[in-house]
Amino acid sequence: MAFTFKQFHIDDLNCGMSVSTDGVMLGAWAPLAQAKHILDIGAGSGLLSLMAAQRSRGQITAVELEVTAASACQYNMAQSPWADRCNIIHCDIQSFCQQAQYQGYFDHIICNPPYFEHGPKASEHHRAIARHTETLGFTPLLDAITRCLSPKGYASLILPIQSLARFKTCLNHAELYLVQAVWVKSVENKAANRVLLLLTKTQNEPCQHTELTIRGEDGNYTEQMIELTKGFYLKL
Structure with missing residues (x-):
């Protein structure tokens, strides 16, 4: 499926990794403006990489395991x-992060990771790889981030709420700290079902908690969402 933004176009070429609201929110929210070297882990069809390129002047390195998506x-x-x-x-990111030239190299890492650890897999193979942790669990993901992130760098991710507890358990054993969490509600007056996370290697910042609501009860985008994504969506 193809999707056109204000400054670029994404065609997934049937790789099963099309544009998602999660990806757009993450790419628009991550603090990338000052980043010089950005790593996109599990790049899929390139959405986050191109959003990062639009929002920064940095060099973008995308890593993708699945050949059709790459x-x-x-x-x-x-x-x-x-x-x-x-x-x-x-x-695969596990091999990539072992290379000496990439260790401690990136001042921002962005990732919309696989998150379904159990349950039915998507029937289409490429989409199954994108959505399940079989090929990239949280522990190896956090290890890769730790290896590749610069001492003062940041990593931005998005997860469903139901995966957050397992992710935090893995985070407790990593040399990374949560400094910002944005609880995302799909619709006003509903419980949050996604969370945007900002990680760093230093613990000198208290974790900040905020909220973002995508749509009001009338079904339209909230002012928050419009402000966040107006640089990308054509109709905003």
């Missing part, structure tokens, strides 16, 4: 205005 990501990067700042590497 091809889609390469294609979308090449068609974008920032092709000279974007690079896709087709490999």
Whole structure:
């Protein structure tokens, strides 16, 4: 499925990793403006990489395991205005983070990780890889972030609420600290069902908790959501 934003276009080329509201929120929210070297873990068709390129002047390195998605990501990067700042590497993040030149290199890491640890898998193989932790559990993900993140860098992620407890358990055993959490409600007056997370290697910042509501009870985007995403969505 193809999706056109104000400054770039995403075509998933049938890789099963199309544009999602989660991805757009994460790419628009992550504090990327000052980042010089950005790593996109599990890049899919390149949404977060291109959002990062639009919002910063940094160099973007995307890592993607699934071959069809990596091809889609390469294609979308090449068609974008920032092709000279974007690079896709087709490999698993566990191998990537072992390379000496990438350890402690990135001042921002962004990831919309697989999160379903149990339950039925998507029938389409590529989408199953994108959504399940079988190929990238939280512990190896946090290990990769720890290895690749610079001492004063940040990592931004988004998770469903039901995966947060397991993620925090893994985080307790990692050399990373949660400094910001945004509880995301799909609709006003409903319970939050997503959370945006900001991690760092230093614990000198107290964790800040805020909320974001995507739609009001009338079904329209809230002012919060409009302000967050107006640089990307065509109709905002």
